[in-house]
Amino acid sequence: MADTSRTMIVWKRRLPGLIMTMPAVIVFTAMFLVPTVLGFVLSLTNWNGFSLNLTFIGFENYLRAFENPRSVDAAIFTTVFAVVTTVVCNLVGLALAVLIAGPGRANTVVRAVFFYPYIISALIIGFLWSAMLAPQGVFNSILANLGLPSIPFLTDPAFAQTSVIVTGIWAHYGFSMILYIAGLKSIPAEYYEAATVDGAGPWARFKNITVPLLAPIVTVNIVLGLVTALRVYDVVLALTAGGPAGSTETVVFQILKNSFDNGKLGYGAAQGVILLIVTAVLGIGVTLARRNAEKKVAD
Incomplete structure (x- = not known):
């Protein structure tokens, strides 16, 4: 009886917490877990997205994804896009954050201007840059007026x-900048004052104070940047539609193209599962690597 009473007391204490977490569990299950399981099941079939008849073909779709030259090219371009945009966005974001993190109305206005591209729809950004980079766009019109040859952007x-x-x-550096500004504002000013008194210059203060204390923000920016870049679609659709000759097709672009345009939803689902696994591995790997580096610095 004593054990039963003790168990009841424990459950009564845990019940409010369980009830409070139920909405999150339901949303996670409905929005992520169920679609992921269904996507994996569909990836093992030859379903075209319309017919009620489907045949289980095992891992054939996965083999096709690795053997198809178009899929391999899309994966390579997506990887290059993700790495380059993540690195450049972090470098540009950190540089701008250091320059305009201070107080003042001018810095506030400049921060708003630099952050503005991030809040614009990706489709609008793609159409905007398409209008500027098209053969008869803004840039080539300027070159023509100057008597210079056009550039096939x-x-x-x-x-x-x-x-x-x-x-x-251009679309994402503003997000990195805002996170770095928040990180800079969380660093106590006393650290910089003490370093200045000890004779440390701007570069020494940046190297020995700013960079180590911004390590968690760097991790967040890298993980979010990679995850976002690996799922790029809207910008490609509006800017190039995957052309010319499929050279700018990304993995997500191919997933949607194969699933809905080509009627190969099973094949597209297999590509989606592969992308999910790669994204998860990269996100976890980068996070663990950064934590290990931070522990070594702390030790």
Whole structure:
């Protein structure tokens, strides 16, 4: 009886917490867990998205994803896009944060201007840059007026890939900047004052105080940047529509194209599962690596 009473008391204490977490569990299950399981099941079939008849074909879709040259090219471009945009956005965001993190109305206005691209719809950003980079767009019109030859920003594969990457950087560096500004404001001013008294210059203060204390923000920015960049779709759709000749197709672009345009939903689901696994591994790997580095610094 005593054990039963003790158990009842424990459950009464835990019940309010369990009740409070139920909405989050339900949302997580409905919005992530169930679609993930269904996506994996569909990836083992040849379903076209319309027919009621489907056949289980095992891991054939996964083998096709690794063997298809278009899928491999899309994976390579997505990787390059993710790495370059993440690195550049962090470098630019940190540099701007250091320059405009201080108080003052001018800095506030400048921060708002730099952050503004991030809050614009990705589709609008893509259409905006398309209007500027098109063969008859703003940039080429200026070059024509100057008597210079036009640049195939969107019609040459190499230029088109570079244009997509630059557009992605312009769209997301503001988010990194805001996070770094928040991190800079959380560093006590006394640290810098003490270092200045000890004779440390601006670079020494940045290297020995700012960078180590911003390590958690760096981790967050890298993980969020990689996850966001690996799922890029809207900018590509509006800017190049995957062209020319599929050179700017990303993994997500191919997933939606194969699933709905080509009627290969099972194949698209397999690509989606692969992307989910890669994203999870990268996110966890970067987080663990940064934590280990922070522990070594602390020790």
